[in-house]
Amino acid sequence: MLISNWAVAMNLIAMALLGFLIAALIMSCAWLLFNKFITLFSMKSQKSLVWGWVAGPWVLGLTTTLLFSPLFANTFLYRWIGEVAHWHHLYVFQISSWHGVSVILFFLFSVALVAMKGWQLNRQSCAVQVLNAFSNSLQKNYGLHSVMVLQSDVPTAFTSGLFRPKCYVSSGLINNLSDKELDIVIQHELAHAHNKDPLSKLLIAFLSAYYPKKLALDLNARYSLITEHLADRAAAMQHLAEDVAGTLVKVTRLQKGMSAQVDNPALSYFGADNITQRVQQLLKPTKKSIPLIIPLGSMLILLCLTALAVDATHHLVESIFTHS
Amino acid sequence: MFLGELEKQVLQYLWASPDADVKQVHAALATHRESSLNTVQSALERLFKKGLLSRDKKGYAYLYRAKIDREHLIAKLIDSVAGDFIGQGENSLVAAFSSVSNELDEAQLDHLEQLIEVQRQHLQKSKNNVD
Secondary structure, three states: OEEOHHHHHHHHHHHHHHHHHHHHHHHHHHHHHHHHHHOOOOHHHHHHHHHHHHHHHHHHHHHHHHHHOHHHOOOHHHHHHHHHOOOOOOOEEOOOOHHHHHHHHHHHHHHHHHHHHHHHHHHHHHHHHHHHHOEEEOOOOOOOOOEEEEOOOOOOEEEEOOOOOEEEEEHHHHOOOOHHHHHHHHHHHHHHHHOOHHHHHHHHHHHHOOOOHHHHHHHHHHHHHHHHHHHHHHHHHHOOHHHHHHHHHHHHHHHHHHHHHOOOOOOOEOOHHHHHHHHHHHHOOOOOOOOOHHHHHHHHHHHHHHHHHHHHHHHHHHHHOOOO | OOOOHHHHHHHHHHHHOOOEOHHHHHHHHHOOOOOOHHHHHHHHHHHHHOOOEEEEEEOOEEEEEEOOOHHHHHHHHHHHHHHHHHHOOOOOOOEEOOOEOOOOOHHHHHHHHHHHHHHHHHHHHHHHHHO
16 A cells, blocks of 8 residues: 555546546547537648547546646645545555556556557558668659659559658559649648658557547548648649649549559558548538637536546445445 | 568569579679678578568579569558558558549549539639639
């Protein structure tokens, strides 16, 4: 059993974890109810909302901890919160209690998650290193980011790399596109590199992994699509949106043609809706931004709910299990 | 899959000159880099174990040849880099321009092209009206 400062630290971690789990549960339900409405807003707003959803449980868990923390014991807020919610035994912590076990399980899950993502990252960076050895840099200068040409008939273009992303375009794609179409593809990829999308996707994948699997898949797919929309929009700053949409359809056709000819592993698949949505978004972009009051107000309500639920859950569980 | 610098050079050589034994590979690479015969032998062994080379015994020596051509190796590498897209966006660490859909048929693509054409005509009309 821990007593005094270590016990306070461990209790605060247990509080943060309980707050995190409760916030994740509430936000999972909120996603089921509201995720369809998110598409009513502009891509930038949608991007912020997805970030809010994946970072929300962390922010709410930590803020709840601060509310109960003895660091602010002399403040009016602490005394006021103490009247509606409080934490028992702040200066005593038992490792074998349900708090201790849940903290250890959360820690083990996080370590396993970091190891899994690290392994995936390492596997990809090895493949990228070899790809670099078999590719040449495009002659034209595109500023900060390199554009590499892959000698392959597979019509593909992608951006990879976390901190110094590089864009890759295959010779199969270059040979089938006009100069303008190729520039559209490259501008699209450069936008991904500029926005550091591979890195942000990794962070989203990591943070969303704490949600139920279906919701995590949903959040990742939604975020991935938003990054594509934003990269399309960046390309449409330099070219006509109709030309960008036309190029998108043409590249999709080329890839379909290739996949029909051979069983090529380098052609990946995702839903039909994505291409359709991207074309529709290019032709008629959604410009409505979400009013700031909505996410701020929602976070405040969620914070109150989380703090009260932490108190209630704590008391409920401890009326069933005791620490002795 | 990771390939060291020497392994890449060995592969490049075997794509150009298939059916070579370790001495031939070593002699060819000696003009570019200083590697012992044993080092080249180890690189060939590693590539063989990675499934990138095949070999036939001729006398006391093995004759090596690339099992996969450059085009397929690059396709395989692209798949390793971009393959996570298959998981419906989960853990995707690359950003691809577009990914082919097995649900999107020719008629749907035609429909999208028609939409784009209608928009072009609409824009042209608006432009002419302004002029």
